[in-house]
Amino acid sequence: MKFKIHILYTLIATLVFIFSSTAQDKKAKELLDEVTSKVKSYENIAIDFKYSLQNLKENINQESKGNVLLKGNNYVLNFMGITKMFDGKKVYTIVPEDEEVSISNFDENDENAITPSKMLTFFNKGYKYSWDIPQNVRGRKIQYIKLVPISPKDQRKEVLLGIDIQTKNIYNVIEIGKNGSKTTIVVNSFKTNQPISKNQFTFVKSKYPNYYINNLD
Template identity: 65%
Template sequence: MDKMRKLVLVFVLSVFAFNVNAQNAEKAKKLLDEVSAKVNSYENIQIEFKYELNNKEANTKQESKGNVTLEGDKYLLNFLGFTKMYDTKKVYTIVPANEEVTITDADEDETSLSPSQMLTFYKNGYSYAWDILQNVRGRKIQYVKLTPIDSESDIKSVLLGIDIKTKHIYNLIETGKNGTNTTLTVNSFKTNQPLSKSLFIFDESKYEDYYIDKND
């Protein structure tokens, strides 16, 4: 579950901030810099996405949908029955099925990756390469391939699909060395939406019947 949550956050947060050092891959670097310039011009972004996991050998297949709202470093993620909110200081994980809320300091939560912190994942852990161009229902999607530098990584490769026209990330495809393929695809991408001022504020009064773990 934690790995799944991390992958989702890698995906949605990389949509909001992308600026990589891609030596020996100038075309990939140029495209990702254009993505960064485009998305960083928005005040906020709202994304609806689809998550797919497949492993033919293990006969495993899973599909789910989620959504996320990003504004600066703040985000509100709804996925797999839980809500995760980051207000730049605290991470709030709300699980209605368990009637539980966990509140963690951002620097203590492994999945609380702000857009700026998200960049470290790519800069230090991967090499970059220009990959295939695909036509997806009339949209030209250019892929950039990320290969882990660490030979012991569980990840074989990651493909980031970028819409050439909009300069938005269309999908992320992670291939694991165990044969598991995980795909996250953007179904809806909205920008500069009117947001409630309280959207990223945790209101404890709404969870009076919940167990609240503040990790003090």
């Protein structure tokens, strides 16, 4: 009799766990959908961010800052001394240190290609997700969603996506690598619908008179 009761308790506990996990996954999906909807509602987005990479095994500890301006499919990304610009047709990679500009066609089928949607809604494809812990960051409630890559080839073990519950904007992204590395991006400033120049995403060759233009296509 005790054995049967134990089995019954185990079964109930299992069912409760399954129901709870399903409910949490549903909550996670609903929150991610809200973030996606919010991102798509903006005319443009300007972000200043902090980037850090840590790997204790390799004794790596790097920090850097960057910024990105997004509008539709166009963007200008400044990071680690390099500017990457997309005007809707071509990608321009500007490297001041080498005085070089590389120009290439955008390949939408390239999984590594950067697009605004991938920057801020990357989580909509290729991950299993679940509701994770909440945190209070200087008075802001940040809810974390755990993302686990589906592809076994992915070198990331998991990704923690921190979302500001009040604004539904991304606060930070923490990637844990299978090699023990930890990459963190924290959004320091998130501005929307800013007044921008008509030619904001247009590459002007005359601004780089001494640069080598490397046309890759």
